Amino acid sequence: RGAIARALLRDAPVLLLDEATSALDAESEAHVQEALDRLASERTTLVIAHRLSTIRKADKIVVMDKGCVVDEGRHDELLSRGGLYARLYELQFNED
Incomplete structure (x- = not known):
């Protein structure tokens, strides 16, 4: 910090x-x-x-998996696509 x-x-x-x-x-x-x-x-x-x-408010989010870019976009766009970002988001916020 x-x-x-x-x-x-x-x-x-x-x-x-x-x-x-x-x-x-x-x-x-x-x-x-x-x-x-x-x-x-x-x-x-x-x-x-x-x-x-x-990173929810970021202008651009780049999603990486195993060193490769697999998706990019804004938070809402990535959620609507249902890809890796959406799955990770669901996992993180269903645990809380």
Whole structure:
């Protein structure tokens, strides 16, 4: 989390977030995600995530499986296609 703060203080034009909220509980993740959403809106942001809740608002989501791109699009588009993203989303949010 310190690296995120440093990048924002430097006003970095590009943010690379690699599992930035993976170690957080759900409540903390929601607070951090809200702050990141506000700050990322003014920057190019590349997010690597297994928790799909962190990328729902992304302009473009690239779905990878075994090192290959298998789909891309916005959250709603990917859900409607019923592919890997939709299956993973269903698994993650039915467990909660």
